[in-house]
Amino acid sequence: MATLVKSRKGKVPLGQKAAFGAGHLVNNLIPGILGVFVVILKSADGFGMDTVLAGLIVGIPRLFDALTDPVMGYISDNTSSRFGRRRPYILTGAILSGIIFTILWQVHGDADHMFNFWYLLIFSILLVFGNTIFSTPLIALGYEMTSDYKERTRLMSFANTIGQVAWMLVPFLYVLIPDTNFFENQPEGVRTIAIISGLVIILLGVMPAIFCRGIDASKMEGREDVSFKGVLNSFGKIFSGIKVVLKNKPFVKLCIATFLVFNGFQIVAEFGVFIINFYMFDGDWGASKWWVALFPAVTAAYTAFIAIPIINWMANKYGKRKAFIIATFISVIGYVLKWWGFDPENYYMIFLPIPLMAFGMGCLFTLMMSMTADVCDLDELNNGMPRKEGTFGAIYWWMIKVGQGIALVFSGVILKVLGYDPESTTQTAESLTGMRITDIALPVITALLAIWVMKTYSLDEKRAQEIKEELVRRRGEL
Template sequence: MSNVKTAAKDKVPIGQKAAFGAGHLVLNLLPGALGFFMFFLLTAFGMDPFLAGLLGGLPRIFDAITDPIMGFISDNTKSKWGRRRPYIFVGAILSGILFAVLWQLDAENSQSYNFWYFLIFSLLFLIGNTMFATPLVGLGYEMTSDYNERTRLMAFANTMGQIAWMVTPWFWVIIADPDLFADQAQGVRQMSMVVAAACLLLGVLPAIFCKGIDASHMENRKEISFKTLGSNMVDLFKGIAQVSKNKPFMRLCGATFLVFNGFQMVAAFSFYIIVFYMFNGDYDGAGTWPAWFSTITAVLTAFAVIPIISWMSDKWGKRKAFIYSTVISIVGYVLKWWGFDPGNPWLMFIPVPFMAFGLGGLFTLMMSMTADVCDLDELRNGMPRKEGTFGAIYWWMVKLGQALALVLGGLVLKMVGFISDAPTQTMETMTNLRIADIAIPSITAALAIWVMWNYSLTEARAKEIKEQLVERRGEL
């Protein structure tokens, strides 16, 4: 266990943790709601499945481009409110408003009109969301310089972020309820405004209450203007090149890519297994079991798993905590073979506490370790600090992998013989699907452990780097 106590000046006050956590709730709620709402493009607005796929994929490509640009801008911004907070404030407002506008579709409009309306406002929404999300992540990396306090901050934020995943699985139940809305289209329009209002109100809190490092005397920041656009792009690519040479950071990206996207590839499989294996294609019989499965997972992740992982990190260090939590998640994946029992649906919750260690440990620990990596980069490459760039590239890897996982997940469904419009599936198909549901995330998790086995940025090394930076900056 670490014997180093966190200095008072490095502790993040509970109010700031709560505000930062509110930002993370929004960070999870917006994409979570977007994912569930996309289902209704087909059922409520009659969108062609291919066009709906384009509306899901094209904005992701645009999003991958804007993230590093926003990271570079926020790293080099000079303002009396700091480098991140102005963008978080404006981005939260834009994200909320544009999310609501995005879903004001009408089934009576032509398919072409709805396609272009949704595509244009998706791009505008993503600009606002990137303006909010990328600086928020960067702000979290700089709120404390203490090795263990970083983990506690990220644990707190990710606990609040899990609230979004307790809520979003129920959107499809609420929107499709004829007692609440005249039709699904009306449900989507009205629920989008509820989500938007919540995101706007919660999203501005980090901008108002959270404090990053004092950047007033930070050297070597680039001028951001239309006149310097060309040189800014050159500097951006130089910064990305520097980040890509940071071996500890690339290990974090590789492990995240494997764990998260192994999980994402099979994320929808649980729904299909519950409906077609446990209830033999009877959607009414399956009822709200899939929603409860997702909600219980989020509850256990937030209030049981993340606190345990924070304790593990304090006791054994972040690398070992990641390895142990990932091993536990593999146990959970294997237990799904016995948990999905047609004779007793309650058994499906047995693997959940074990599986929750996967993503619960991943983002709590990886975000904390990325903050340590930012210190290493400053030591090697000097100012300005690049929290925004590191955060943008990390999440770019996540989004790229997520897009790939969605494609590969569909390929796996095709390979096992799953027929989407069939009322039931063959026993051979369901057996193969259940094997894939266990094998894919288990294998990718094991590979992630291998990637992180020789991760070198220990607590002792992080403390040594911090002392060198304090001496270099002339801080007391």
């Protein structure tokens, strides 16, 4: 039995919270900027690529996460170094992610579409590997930074608030990149922004590796050899560990609910751009670009500074499960209000659904990541050492990333079925009506299904505290 010298502190210092939040900012910047670039890929003024091909560029690489995320989780769980189990990988992954992201988008609009497709696909797959080395240990580190039930929610709230800064800034790329005062054309804008973004990814990404601290795992027993040969020989154990994790019923509920809410949103995420531009402004990008940027930016700001603090309060007052159900239902009402919010006669109505809609994504990573940390304690209680934060984090984010990839592929397919023409500056009335209905109906349905899944989630504060006390007794902590 492992004996840890001293127990983990309940409070996480502000500096460590900020550094952990910087890592979350990187985790949001990468998909956020990718989302803008993919819209430009499909735009007649950008690359004019077929919507299905553009969807495959971001969808296919996510399937590689099915292998890389669990392996990286296993490696970081079993690593033993004087710098901890997670931090060396976070540092390496941040540098790789920034470099590969820069190279990925050095493409030209006048190049052959199939050449661009294969170039982007190959480097997108490489980006998955770099990002996995960074993000999987980062998420695991967050799970072990505190053992306090409520402090876990406060930590994730703080990190998610910083992470929302990405969604406040990224939408303004829709304004910046088409501006001929800055760039000769949109592909040039993409190349330049990619270089700047790569540097930012590296600078912010190394902060958790430098400043954050996890548990003292120096005396943790039961770990495997993490050499290349050892990992190859341990593939059976890796997937046996995954099987054990997937027997954890509360964790499976968290994964299913997250998959539903996040990917219901992701499938239609870019629909709002097209609805604002083509429905509200009749295809005039010059007139619509500020509104295209303001809608997600204001949503992110409201999420960060209003929704997340309220969600944090609800979680500590009523429990994490009830807070998730309440916040998700509030978001459903917000999604429905989008029907009246996207009004070509009154542009300011676009802000109508934001105060309610923001609760959906705001609660998702704040509460679900906090609850996953609780689940890691339950796993240690049932299955012993070593703790599997890396494996839990890998599977949780694998669900998100693979789901996101599938969502982006389906997004392109749905747009094509609805009649969207990437080479046209206007769209048919039937196509726009289909987009508007799908933009509301899909996230509403998936959110309601997630609420149904979480109704029977059983790991509340009382049970979490009982588990914590038993683990402290077993470890012989002071």
